[in-house]
Amino acid sequence: MAVTGLEQARAAYARGDWVTAFTGWSTVEPTTLSSQELDDLATAAGLLGRHVECVAALQHAFTRAQGAGDLPHAVRRAFRLAMTTATHGQQALSAGWAARAEELVAGLDDDAVERGWVALLRMFAALGAGAVPEAAACADRAAAAGRLHHDQDLLAMATCARGRIAMYTGRVPLGLALLDEAMVRVVAEETSPVFAGHVYCTAIEGCQEVGDVARMAEWTAALEQWCARQPGLLAFTGQCAVHRGQLMRLRGDWSGALEELALAARRYEQEHSPDAIGLAAYEAGEVRRLRGEHAAAEAAYERAADHGHEPQPGLALLWVSLGRTAAARSAVERLLDETSGPVQRARLLPSAVEVLLACDEQPTADELVDELDALAADFGCAGLLAAAAAAHGATELARGDPAGALPYLRKARSAWAGLGCSYEVARVRVRLAQALDSMGDQATARAELEAARRTFAELGAAPALREVDRLLGPGVLPAGLTAREVEVLRLVAAGQSNARIASSLVLSEKTVARHLSNIFAKLDVSSRTAAAAFAFEHELVQESPTRT
Incomplete structure (x- = not known):
C-alpha cells in the first residue's frame, strides 16, 4: 500500500471514520504497520464490530511489544485483550490475558500507571467472585493511578467503576455523583472512543437500575449523539x-x-x-x-432465559395475569431469597409486592413495602420513590384502608407524571378510583377511571383497559359497593361457588371470602340467597341464577 494510503487511514481515524481507517490498514500486512497503527486498527475494528480482526491486531501489537521488551505497552495490550474477549463471552481467553498482564506488570515500578490498568482487571474478577470490598479497593487504586499519571481513560473507567460499586453497597447518591464525574470526562471528549463507549453504557445502566429516569434520559441522549457522529459504528x-x-x-x-x-x-x-x-x-x-x-x-x-438473562420478575407478573398465581408466588419467593444487594433488591421489590398482593400475601407484601420505602429514601431517585409510593398505596388499599392509601397514591401519581411515565400514572389512577369509590366518592372515582382509560387506550394496554372497562361498567353503585364487589355479587347471584368465582376473577378464594364478608356487611344480609336477591332487585344482573 502506498504511503499516501496509510496517511489517508490515519486521517480517517483522526476524524472518527472507522470504516475508511479499518479498510486502509487491514489491506496491508500487519508487519508493515507501526505499533500505534496496530493499536488504532484494533480500535477501529472493535468499534465496527469486527471482533476477530480486533483481537488479531492486538495480538500482533502485544507480540511486538513483548519482543522489544516494552513491558508497559505489552501490559496495556494484554488489558485490552482481556477486556474485549470478556465482552464477547470468551471467558477462558480473558482469564488467560489477565494472567499475562499480571505476570508482566510485576516487572514494572510500583507507581507505574499500568498497575492501575491491572487493578481494573482485578476489580472485575473480584466483582465476579462477589468480593465487593476487594473490588472497591482495586477501583480506588486504579483511580489513584489514573489521577497521578493524568491517564484520562483509566481515570474515567475507574471513576465509573467506583460509582457503580458505591451504588451496590447502598451509597447511591455518592455513586451517582461519581457516574456524573466520569460522564463529564467523556462528554468533554477527554477519553478515547472505546473507553468512552464503556463509560457511557456503564453509567446509563447504573441510572436505570436505581430508577433515576432523568439521568438515564440525559445520558442516553448524549450517547445517541456520540454514536451518530461516528460513521459505521456498531459497538x-x-x-x-x-x-x-x-x-x-x-x-x-x-x-x-x-x-x-x-x-x-x-x-x-x-x-x-x-x-x-x-x-x-x-x-x-x-x-x-x-x-x-x-x-x-x-x-x-x-x-x-436462553441467553442467560433472568426472565423474572416479568414472567411472574405475566403468570399473575394468566391466573397462575401459585407459580408466580414461588418464583418471587425464590428471587427474594436469592437477591441481597440494595440495588438489586430495589429493582425487584415493586414487582414482588404486586405479585404477592395478587396472591393475597398481605403480611409479606407489607414487609417488602417497608423495605422499599427505606431504600427509596436512601437512594433519593424519583422513579424509585414513585414506585415505593405506589406500592404503599396498593398495600393500604388491599388491607381495606382506602383513606390510608390516598396520600401514597396521590404522591405516586404526581411523581410518575413528573417523569412522563403515562402508563404508571394511569395504573395509580385506577387504584385512586378504587380508594375513592370505597369511601363513597363515586363521581371522582369515575373521573379517575375515565382518565386512566384514555391513557390505556392510547397505549394499547389491553389488559389494563379491560379492567377499567369492568370497573366503569356499572355506573353509580348501590349500598356503597365497589366495582369489584359488584363483580363478585353478580357471580354469587349466578349461583357460583367461591372457588368458581376465584377462578373467573383470577383471585384467591381467601380474597373472594373477604369480598363476600364486605358485601354482606354493606347489604346488611347474612346469606348468599339474600345477597342474590339484592342484586336482582337493583338490576345488577339480568338473568335468572343457575345453581352449580
Whole structure:
C-alpha cells in the first residue's frame, strides 16, 4: 500500500471514520504497520464490530511489544485483550490475558500507571467472585493511578467503576455523583472512543437500575449523539438502542420501544454478544406483557432465559395475569431469597409486592413495602420513590384502608407524571378510583377511571383497559359497593361457588371470602340467597341464577 494510503487511514481515524481507517490498514500486512497503527486498527475494528480482526491486531501489537521488551505497552495490550474477549463471552481467553498482564506488570515500578490498568482487571474478577470490598479497593487504586499519571481513560473507567460499586453497597447518591464525574470526562471528549463507549453504557445502566429516569434520559441522549457522529459504528449502538427502548416503554411509546429493542438484538448478533441479546429480549417481553400479547411475551422471556438473562420478575407478573398465581408466588419467593444487594433488591421489590398482593400475601407484601420505602429514601431517585409510593398505596388499599392509601397514591401519581411515565400514572389512577369509590366518592372515582382509560387506550394496554372497562361498567353503585364487589355479587347471584368465582376473577378464594364478608356487611344480609336477591332487585344482573 502506498504511503499516501496509510496517511489517508490515519486521517480517517483522526476524524472518527472507522470504516475508511479499518479498510486502509487491514489491506496491508500487519508487519508493515507501526505499533500505534496496530493499536488504532484494533480500535477501529472493535468499534465496527469486527471482533476477530480486533483481537488479531492486538495480538500482533502485544507480540511486538513483548519482543522489544516494552513491558508497559505489552501490559496495556494484554488489558485490552482481556477486556474485549470478556465482552464477547470468551471467558477462558480473558482469564488467560489477565494472567499475562499480571505476570508482566510485576516487572514494572510500583507507581507505574499500568498497575492501575491491572487493578481494573482485578476489580472485575473480584466483582465476579462477589468480593465487593476487594473490588472497591482495586477501583480506588486504579483511580489513584489514573489521577497521578493524568491517564484520562483509566481515570474515567475507574471513576465509573467506583460509582457503580458505591451504588451496590447502598451509597447511591455518592455513586451517582461519581457516574456524573466520569460522564463529564467523556462528554468533554477527554477519553478515547472505546473507553468512552464503556463509560457511557456503564453509567446509563447504573441510572436505570436505581430508577433515576432523568439521568438515564440525559445520558442516553448524549450517547445517541456520540454514536451518530461516528460513521459505521456498531459497538455500543446495541446498548444505546436498549436504553432508548427502555425510555420509550416508560414514556408510553411501546411500538417505538419494540422497534428499538429489535434493532438492539440485531446489533448484538452482529457484534457476537449473545449475553446482551437476553437483555433486549427481556425488555421486549415487558412491553408485550403490558400490551396483553401473552404468547409473544412468554416467548420473549424464554429467549431471554436462553441467553442467560433472568426472565423474572416479568414472567411472574405475566403468570399473575394468566391466573397462575401459585407459580408466580414461588418464583418471587425464590428471587427474594436469592437477591441481597440494595440495588438489586430495589429493582425487584415493586414487582414482588404486586405479585404477592395478587396472591393475597398481605403480611409479606407489607414487609417488602417497608423495605422499599427505606431504600427509596436512601437512594433519593424519583422513579424509585414513585414506585415505593405506589406500592404503599396498593398495600393500604388491599388491607381495606382506602383513606390510608390516598396520600401514597396521590404522591405516586404526581411523581410518575413528573417523569412522563403515562402508563404508571394511569395504573395509580385506577387504584385512586378504587380508594375513592370505597369511601363513597363515586363521581371522582369515575373521573379517575375515565382518565386512566384514555391513557390505556392510547397505549394499547389491553389488559389494563379491560379492567377499567369492568370497573366503569356499572355506573353509580348501590349500598356503597365497589366495582369489584359488584363483580363478585353478580357471580354469587349466578349461583357460583367461591372457588368458581376465584377462578373467573383470577383471585384467591381467601380474597373472594373477604369480598363476600364486605358485601354482606354493606347489604346488611347474612346469606348468599339474600345477597342474590339484592342484586336482582337493583338490576345488577339480568338473568335468572343457575345453581352449580
